[in-house]
Amino acid sequence: MRKNPTIRDVAANAGVSIATVSKYINGAQRFTPAVEHNIQAAIDKLGYQSNPLARSMITGKTGSVGVAILDICNPHFTNIVKGANRVALEHGYNLLFVDTEESQAREDELLDALSRRVDGLVVSTRMPEDQLHRILGYGKPVVFSGRPGPKGVPSIGIDAYAAAYMIAEMLVKQGHRNIAYIGFAPARPDRERMRGLVDCLEAHGLPLTRHEVRGPTMAEGERVCSSVLLRKSKPDAVICYNDMVAIGFMGVARSLGMSIPEDLSVVGIDNIPFSRYTSPALTTVDTQSERLGEEGMRLLFRHIAGDLPTTVEHITLEPRLVIRESTRLRVSVPARAGEQGKPRRAKPTSAAVLASCKPAYRRT
Amino acid sequence: MRKNPTIRDVAANAGVSIATVSKYINGAQRFTPAVEHNIQAAIDKLGYQSNPLARSMITGKTGSVGVAILDICNPHFTNIVKGANRVALEHGYNLLFVDTEESQAREDELLDALSRRVDGLVVSTRMPEDQLHRILGYGKPVVFSGRPGPKGVPSIGIDAYAAAYMIAEMLVKQGHRNIAYIGFAPARPDRERMRGLVDCLEAHGLPLTRHEVRGPTMAEGERVCSSVLLRKSKPDAVICYNDMVAIGFMGVARSLGMSIPEDLSVVGIDNIPFSRYTSPALTTVDTQSERLGEEGMRLLFRHIAGDLPTTVEHITLEPRLVIRESTRLRVSVPARAGEQGKPRRAKPTSAAVLASCKPAYRRT
DNA sequence: CAATATGTGGAAAACGTTTTCTTCATGTCG
DNA sequence: CGACATGAAGAAAACGTTTTCCACATATTG
CATH class of the missing domain: 3.40.50.2300 (Response regulator)
Structure with a gap:
């Protein structure tokens, strides 16, 4: 339960500034072998891991993506998560997910919480069309799964x-x-x-x-x-x-x-x-559940990267x-x-x- | 994809300082009706939601708890998640979870990422005894599920x-x-x-x-x-x-x-x-999967709150x-x-x- | 040798909050 | 009426990073 070491501890331990440590960690700049060695030694010694929250605050990226499903007890959805998980990890992201349990109130609450912690979302929802803008309102890239989204928002589903x-x-x-x-x-x-x-x-x-x-x-x-x-x-x-x-x-x-x-x-x-x-x-x-998750996640990453041709709005998998x-x-x-x-x-x-x-x- | 409004925007809009807004939101202090009204109006107008990352940085609390399971495609584990989810929501927390897919490497990576984003963890793992300290090393309260943990660490499982x-x-x-x-x-x-x-x-x-x-x-x-x-x-x-x-x-x-x-x-x-x-x-x-998740989560919350009598180390449910x-x-x-x-x-x-x-x- | 390019490292601002401390005005009491 | 408690509001520090800019030393060039 002891406190995690910070970049400041590492810097002090290695006798350099925190900027140097940060740049070393992110590979943003090369340093003298002696300096690099000292930093690495300090990191190893302290077991330092950079705090993702602090990093996220400044970079605006979380390194996570989210998936919202309707019922974790339905294997259809767990297969979606499985597929999504695989692709997320391939992209170096980790996947957080929430089970909205078919409840509108719970969905609101959970999406609120989730959306601020991730860089994008793949969402299954029964929300009526005219409410969907609320999800878009989180300001994060969204892919709708199992249904079409509003115009211009990518989505994926089966026919x-x-x-x-x-x-x-x-x-x-x-x-x-x-x-x-x-x-x-x-x-x-x-x-x-x-x-x-x-x-x-x-x-x-x-x-x-x-x-x-x-x-x-x-x-x-x-x-x-x-x-x-x-x-x-x-x-x-x-x-x-x-x-x-x-x-x-x-x-x-x-x-x-x-x-x-x-x-x-x-x-x-x-x-x-x-x-x-x-x-x-x-x-x-x-219904190709697993592929649904995979392709949904791929769509999301293209969306995050910004290279979604506007023509691809909805992917339909064949049953x-x-x-x-x-x-x-x-x-x-x-x-x-x-x-x-x-x-x-x-x-x-x-x-x-x-x-x-x-x-x-x-x-x- | 527009930027989310910040507390600063709200403060400016309501004509008060950010400190005032913060205290109003958290109910930490009462204010003049006029001021409170202005703030609420600004919040509604901008659709402001406080950024949980920034909040977490300062409070050290995330408002989330994590669950790590071995295979999302096994209903035993999804039931655990379901139970855990319910209890987490009851406590006003939301639940993030990862599927380690029985892979040690993936588990390391995912637990690393997850542990920094939550206030505590319920973990199912096949990790050998002598490795478990690594999980404890994250500095977060941990409950082991489906197996006993090291001495003094709470756990839950069936007989x-x-x-x-x-x-x-x-x-x-x-x-x-x-x-x-x-x-x-x-x-x-x-x-x-x-x-x-x-x-x-x-x-x-x-x-x-x-x-x-x-x-x-x-x-x-x-x-x-x-x-x-x-x-x-x-x-x-x-x-x-x-x-x-x-x-x-x-x-x-x-x-x-x-x-x-x-x-x-x-x-x-x-x-x-x-x-x-x-x-x-x-x-x-x-094996009472759902109760396993529920009780595991209850144990975790007591652990987080710090009122775990040292006598309760392992809960055993009856098959x-x-x-x-x-x-x-x-x-x-x-x-x-x-x-x-x-x-x-x-x-x-x-x-x-x-x-x-x-x-x-x-x-x- | 002077002038300039190059590479290494640090200072400080920024991210969006919470919280402590302070200030100031107002009301209360003797 | 003065001293003091009370309450409302703000200033500023802090959380742990990244990033921009700047300074300095060394290497390169004419």
Whole structure:
């Protein structure tokens, strides 16, 4: 608990001025070998480390970048952080992050605190459009993640419309006619997904029923399950807001005596690592969470460096359908498709990614 | 990207000195209503927020606390962060955290950076005992999480010995005779768990075979599975280092044609949220991850406040056995025990926690 | 040898706060 | 009415750095 040594201590110990020590440390100037040696000796002896706060005050740089996520318990977001962390370290920055826990008040507080301690932010937020300027108001470069930002502000996300369209197309192809979507309206991508689903299903002349979850969690997936299944016109396929909801949903559905996918197909979104291990293994859409974090951070660093061509405002990553066991296939072959496709293989990591299912349209 | 207003701007705008503004903001002194009104008006007009870096420099307090975890992709750790976050916010602090990714070099770098920006740290680390003083050397209050620290330094963890003993006891009771442990030697709790297993099994005159995983991940659980199962004397029960390993292991075991728990019982450790949803649902030991974070943070705040009685050095939380479907039960009843115990219930959240399985011993 | 370039090192200002000390005006008490 | 306590407000130092400018010694050039 002893006090940390300061640059002054080092200077005194080495018999030079603090300016000299500072310049030596930052390699801003060369000195006589004797002087350099003395300084280094003093630094080693005292275990000196320059105080980043003081340095930040004068340079205006913190050497840190921040990431704000909505829920640390959702692997989608932890993967984003993982990707972001890697790129930040590559750039010699360290990453601080906050979990806003879906709460507006907490988000305000945490972003306030975080924004002053970092050189830039990658932010996931459900804040309405007209509030986003508050985040920009911190005066730090910002990249929005998982949604577009205001005009001129870089952002990154996946093509939620395409993801939804893909799923619907696949389900229809496999013969489903009564499809339900469990949505989460406060979330940004929800609207686009809804559009994708509706567009696709309308093209096939099929209806869509919508249910609502109060949060994108396993617990909510559990809660909503019975009300979805107890409707008079029970769906033959359920698309969940994300994998967390789908996992909770499937758990209850099975305990209600449903067999998946025979009685009911279930689809998630995100392809979190655990979705491979549910029972049955979850069909989902990969949202490239880790790349989202990586590319978001790269975008941020280009933003910080100031070399962002104004043309690049929004990066859209392509979703990929990952078909596993929770969706019924029309053609029933001896071995089910998906991961079971190559049974008795020691390495089952090859998830069946049906890129071929990509719908033939482009988002405008 | 405009510059943030400073206290000087506010003072000028309100026609008072910066000292007055500072005192007003911190509530250190009362002022004439007119003056207070002017200051508040100026603050609102400029959107002023005091610069935490500058404040920290002079007060020596940052208003932040730090948490270092080993892997953000492991829900055990994210739960710790979640608990820690809650308590930190309760205390008016905000939480910064770093993911050291099991890498010593990264840990050094990140802790260096983090320690200067916070008022205290809760640290999970695999660093050998004789290196821990380096962390203490940062001159900040530290609480070690998941392991004991050096003498006199507070720490928190679960009783790993008890957890292991519990599992072994339960497996033996259920009739298993050939038990394997998939360990991860670099981890702190590994040694204690091994002791717990060996002690229990020796008491029953049973052997234990040990296998090694290179990291506590699902991928490693997958990798090690075939070599465990292809041994001449195949085990009838496998205890995995943690739930992640267990989940990976089970995935491959099933794809190798094993039925769990009929052919093989599998047990994890941690009780991560997803362990309820694996196929079959994973029997595990709850390590109270969230409480670990909460209590660790409470300990830290008492440490920061300086009122830690020297008697409280290490808090040990009690593990609880959570029996689900991945372990074979001796007595076969029509409905299997565990979560299936009450079938057809809409709320399957009541995991069967067999506290009765607690072994009759106490750790010394 | 004088004049100039070069390289080494220090003095001091600055960053945006908090805090101590001081000043000054006002109100209170005997 | 004078002495004194009280309260409001400001001046200035401090926190630990970086950075700009300047001084000095030495080396180079004509």
